[in-house]
Amino acid sequence: MTEIAHGTVIVQSGEAVLPRWWRTVDRVTIFCVLTLFAIGILLGFAASTPLAERNGLDPFHYVIRQGAFGAMGLSVMILVSMMGPVTIRRLGVLGFFGATLALAMLPAFGTDFGQGAVRWFSLGFASVQPAEFLKPVFVIFTAWMIASSQEVAGPPGKTVSLFAMIVIVGFLVMQPDFGQAALIIFAWSVIYFVAGAPMTLLFALMGLVGLGGVVAYNNSEHVARRIDGFLSAEIDPNTQIAYAADAIRNGGVFGAGLGEGTVRWTLPDAHTDFIIAVAAEEYGVVLVFLIIALFATITLRAFFRLMRERDPFIRLAGTGIASLLALQAFINLGVAARLLPAKGMTLPFVSYGGSSVIATGIAVGMLLAFTRLRPQGEIGDILLSRQR
Amino acid sequence: MSLRTPLRPLARVLDARAKGENPDAIERENLRLRHEAGRDKLRQRAESRLLLMSLVFLLAFGAVGARMAALATTEAEEPRVASSGAVIHTTRADIVDRQGRVLATNFATNALYAHPHEIVDARAAADGLAEIFPEMDAETLYQRFTSERRFLWLRRYLSPEQEQAVHDLGEPGLLFGPREMRLYPNGPIAAHVLGGAGFGQEAVNAAEVIGIAGVEAQFDAVLRDPGQTGPLTLSLDLTVQATVEEVLAGGMALLNAQGAAAVMMDAHTGEIIAMASLPDFDPNNRPRPALEGDPADSPLFNRTVQGVYELGSVFKAFTVAQALDLGLFNTADMIDTRGPLRMAGFNIRDFRSYGPSQSVHDVFIHSSNIGTARMAQVIGGERQRAFLDLLGLLEPAPVELVEAANARPLLPQRWGDLATMTISYGHGLSTSPVSLAAAYASLVNGGTLIRPTLMRQDAPQQGQRVISEATSAAMRGLMRATVTEGTASFGEVAGYAVGGKTGTADMPRASGGYYDDRNLVTFAAAFPMHDPRYVLITTLQEPVETSGSEPRRTAGWTAVPVAAEIIRRTAPLMGLRPEIEPSALDALSSASR
Numbered sequence: 004m005t006e007i008a009h010g011t012v013i014v015q016s017g018e019a020v021l022p023r024w025w026r027t028v029d030r031v032t033i034f035c036v037l038t039l040f041a042i043g044i045l046l047g048f049a050a051s052t053p054l055a056e057r058n059g060l061d062p063f064h065y066v067i068r069q070g071a072f073g074a075m076g077l078s079v080m081i082l083v084s085m086m087g088p089v090t091i092r093r094l095g096v097l098g099f100f101g102a103t104l105a106l107a108m109l110p111a112f113g114t115d116f117g118q119g120a121v122r123w124f125s126l127g128f129a130s131v132q133p134a135e136f137l138k139p140v141f142v143i144f145t146a147w148m149i150a151s152s153q154e155v156a157g158p159p160g161k162t163v164s165l166f167a168m169i170v171i172v173g174f175l176v177m178q179p180d181f182g183q184a185a186l187i188i189f190a191w192s193v194i195y196f197v198a199g200a201p202m203t204l205l206f207a208l209m210g211l212v213g214l215g216g217v218v219a220y221n222n223s224e225h226v227a228r229r230i231d232g233f234l235s236a237e238i239d240p241n242t243q244i245a246y247a248a249d250a251i252r253n254g255g256v257f258g259a260g261l262g263e264g265t266v267r268w269t270l271p272d273a274h275t276d277f278i279i280a281v282a283a284e285e286y287g288v289v290l291v292f293l294i295i296a297l298f299a300t301i302t303l304r305a306f307f308r309l310m311r312e313r314d315p316f317i318r319l320a321g322t323g324i325a326s327l328l329a330l331q332a333f334i335n336l337g338v339a340a341r342l343l344p345a346k347g348m349t350l351p352f353v354s355y356g357g358s359s360v361i362a363t364g365i366a367v368g369m370l371l372a373f374t375r376l377r378p379q380g381e382i383g384d385i386l387l388s389r390q391r
Numbered sequence: 392m393s394l395r396t397p398l399r400p401l402a403r404v405l406d407a408r409a410k411g412e413n414p415d416a417i418e419r420e421n422l423r424l425r426h427e428a429g430r431d432k433l434r435q436r437a438e439s440r441l442l443l444m445s446l447v448f449l450l451a452f453g454a455v456g457a458r459m460a461a462l463a464t465t466e467a468e469e470p471r472v473a474s475s476g477a478v479i480h481t482t483r484a485d486i487v488d489r490q491g492r493v494l495a496t497n498f499a500t501n502a503l504y505a506h507p508h509e510i511v512d513a514r515a516a517a518d519g520l521a522e523i524f525p526e527m528d529a530e531t532l533y534q535r536f537t538s539e540r541r542f543l544w545l546r547r548y549l550s551p552e553q554e555q556a557v558h559d560l561g562e563p564g565l566l567f568g569p570r571e572m573r574l575y576p577n578g579p580i581a582a583h584v585l586g587g588a589g590f591g592q593e594a595v596n597a598a599e600v601i602g603i604a605g606v607e608a609q610f611d612a613v614l615r616d617p618g619q620t621g622p623l624t625l626s627l628d629l630t631v632q633a634t635v636e637e638v639l640a641g642g643m644a645l646l647n648a649q650g651a652a653a654v655m656m657d658a659h660t661g662e663i664i665a666m667a668s669l670p671d672f673d674p675n676n677r678p679r680p681a682l683e684g685d686p687a688d689s690p691l692f693n694r695t696v697q698g699v700y701e702l703g704s705v706f707k708a709f710t711v712a713q714a715l716d717l718g719l720f721n722t723a724d725m726i727d728t729r730g731p732l733r734m735a736g737f738n739i740r741d742f743r744s745y746g747p748s749q750s751v752h753d754v755f756i757h758s759s760n761i762g763t764a765r766m767a768q769v770i771g772g773e774r775q776r777a778f779l780d781l782l783g784l785l786e787p788a789p790v791e792l793v794e795a796a797n798a799r800p801l802l803p804q805r806w807g808d809l810a811t812m813t814i815s816y817g818h819g820l821s822t823s824p825v826s827l828a829a830a831y832a833s834l835v836n837g838g839t840l841i842r843p844t845l846m847r848q849d850a851p852q853q854g855q856r857v858i859s860e861a862t863s864a865a866m867r868g869l870m871r872a873t874v875t876e877g878t879a880s881f882g883e884v885a886g887y888a889v890g891g892k893t894g895t896a897d898m899p900r901a902s903g904g905y906y907d908d909r910n911l912v913t914f915a916a917a918f919p920m921h922d923p924r925y926v927l928i929t930t931l932q933e934p935v936e937t938s939g940s941e942p943r944r945t946a947g948w949t950a951v952p953v954a955a956e957i958i959r960r961t962a963p964l965m966g967l968r969p970e971i972e973p974s975a976l977d978a979l980s981s982a983s984r
Binding site for chain 1: 426441442448452455464679797799
């Protein structure tokens with residue numbers, strides 16, 4: 004008798020790479036990512052033309068650049084999704100050391116583009132932000148460390164990864180870039196949480212973060228003003244958030260219509276941090292819902308697929324990457340909706356930005372590789388239970 | 392919880408031994424079972440926690456969606472600042488030059504906004520506004536005025552004439568919000584020093600002005616401090632600054648240069664009297680920083696402070712000064728200048744040869760690379776490095792601009808023999824023109840260290856001694872001779888005894904190596920040479936002088952005449968009297984007699 008176990012895939016030896024990839028990869032997620040990217044290009048036609056005009060460039064300069072970066076990002080995504088988890092782990096750990104080194108060298112060789120924080124390397128034709136590339140490989144490194152610490156007589160992976168996190172957060176705070184630092188802390192905590200951290204420790208950590216917030220509020224005028232602005236019942240006009248809120252109102256349910264939006268002329272970050280305001284104004288809240296649904300689909304599908312995963316490394320790494328992506332999207336949308344205090348963060352795949360698109364492509368490629376269907380030994384469980 | 396099974400249960404081990412089996416297999420099996428049990432437990436926990444996280448993210452996304460929907464279905468309302476919000480300070484101190492002339496001040500103006508529901512005649516209001524403001528479109532305005540919105544911004548600031556014109560429309564639905572804006576009455580003059588300011592937090596009835604670059608950002612806290620007394624006084628002199636910029640722009644256009652920079656510094660106090668970088672910008676309408684491409688191509692880039700360059704032969708002054716000061720050479724000593732000088736597979740050549748051996752004096756005034764490199768060999772790399780460090784050439788210039796701290800000089804990875812020799816004539820080490828100005832001031836002022844500053848000083852800096860009085864005097868003689876008989880003959884300005892050193896450096900390629908036909912030319916000058924009061928650094932990027940039969944790109948033909956013109960026009964402005972030679976004076980008196 005043959006028992007067909009639900010959800011498992013029969014491994015055929017000698018199956019060609021591409022068909023196997025197509026059969027096992029999460030095609031719905033790929034579709035969601037492509038849709039998000041297409042929306043980004045569509046919005047770019049509206050959002051980036053004022054910037055191009057201000058800089059005296061061809062009106063669709065940024066759209067074309069984004070298209071080129073997007074093509075690169077998507078190719079990288081597909082390529083990475085074809086790799087095996089072990090290859091990704093090896094490359095990822097190498098990448099982690101490389102990206103950390105690049106981050107450490109920023110104070111010496113980086114540039115601030117006149118914006119006060121030294122976050123970029125200028126390569127002449129483009130700029131690279133090492134923190135963007137560090138996030139996914141940091142997740143790989145942490146997941147590898149914590150997963151191997153679960154082996155009997157494994158290395159002290161939790162301590163090592165915690166130490167790495169503290170060093171990286173230190174470099175990021177020096178820049179200063181509190182947003183990326185918070186994301187790194189979040190990624191480590193999520194991985195530790197799913198790896199089975201004790202609840203009491205987690206509550207203590209939450210308390211510590213709260214305490215840190217209070218200290219930052221009392222000691223930094225910059226932070227305090229952001230929080231005050233958020234907590235006060237009324238919005239200061241002419242802040243980016245006020246313009247964004249105005250744009251969302253202006254758009255209503257079905258939008259003001261193509262090219263009818265005005266927010267892109269007033270918001271300096273309309274093509275990056277506040278692209279959702281452009282979406283809401285021109286296409287209405289309907290498009291916003293679609294974007295939210297796409298991000299939710301990507302996140303939840305990843306989580307559900309990872310629940311069935313038996314390899315601890317794959318489970319932890321996948322979780323870290325999926326939740327980073329989700330958190331970044333949530334913060335970006337939440338700021339525009341005034342659910343969160345103002346914090347600049349790009350909307351993955353949709354916002355303009357070369358580093359961001361390619362780094363997100365790498366991250367999602369890893370996620371796709373981790374969530375591919377693979378034999379999970381469930382048949383063994385079934386046989387075991389039938390024996391009893 | 393059950394007791395843990397021991398890894399080596401004695402009974403089974405004994406049993407296995409009796410049967411002649413390997414007892415280690417038992418341990419391995421137990422280890423595997425324990426491992427699997429642990430993994431299963433962790434996996435179950437991970438499953439529930441992942442479920443929890445899915446729930447949390449679903450809720451978070453749902454909340455954002457709900458919030459967006461709520462926002463989209465409410466009407467726009469007039470923004471109001473809650474009285475509990477942060478206080479907006481609106482008085483920002485003025486910035487003035489050394490004579491008290493205003494460089495930056497505040498200007499009271501108004502922002503314009505509308506209450507469409509209070510507009511009486513939307514048609515007339517829209518047409519009227521479109522006539523006053525060319526960028527507004529009457530049709531769009533009419534649509535917005537007749538829409539359901541209750542509030543809209545029209546302009547962030549108005550000129551007094553525009554304000555009066557809007558007032559004259561007599562429309563009660565058009566309202567003004569008071570604003571204070573930063574005004575730079577001199578336009579682009581001293582743009583890179585001043586930087587610029589922008590609006591920080593804004594509300595209907597006030598907006599905060601914050602500095603975003605230059606001294607505006609460096610002293611932002613001081614300028615915004617409500618308790619400040621009086622304006623911020625800079626060391627700049629507005630008329631000298633304007634003249635330097637004008638002459639430099641003329642020279643840049645005439646010589647087809649890509650960029651130009653000049654620093655005028657008081658040789659005793661270190662005060663920067665003028666600091667110009669071209670192309671420049673208008674701080675009243677500061678361009679946005681370019682996020683792509685080379686930041687050095689932007690007009691926002693301050694070449695005198697942010698730019699670090701291989702400055703070429705002007706560095707020979709440091710080599711010669713150190714060699715004289717250490718007593719290794721005197722100016723009459725002969726040096727072998729036969730070329731090319733081979734070193735580590737690298738040929739050092741002279742632009743033009745003046746014979747197989749030259750005196751130190753001739754090496755300096757004719758700018759011999761080979762001669763200088765030979766002197767540096769005697770000095771040695773360690774002493775050279777220490778001397779340049781002492782002069783402040785290996786650190787970012789300590790001027791009071793936010794941009795300065797990031798402009799770190801580029802040093803060779805290994806300060807070996809070859810590096811020592813190339814640095815002796817200004818290649819292989821990049822530093823900023825403002826650091827060069829301070830170092831030259833230290834050489835010619837009698838030998839005490841000068842630190843550059845943009846703040847007005849009342850007394851000379853009592854800096855550390857870097858070279859002896861005698862060496863400083865010898866350097867003054869050599870620099871004067873460079874103008875009277877050497878490479879800088881176009882630098883002569885009647886009555887001001889100009890001295891200096893030229894430098895023509897090949898521009899480094901981004902891909903490594905150097906361009907043959909792109910130069911960065913520099914003239915480091917001081918005047919009057921018997922008791923130097925001012926140091927002037929003039930640099931031009933890629934200039935070409937085309938009056939001759941073939942294009943000339945050396946400093947002597949480009950930077951030197953521009954610097955001479957600057958001195959000719961600014962020296963009287965700074966109160967220096969021309970010193971007429973006794974014979975000329977005689978001729979003058981006899982003619983008048």
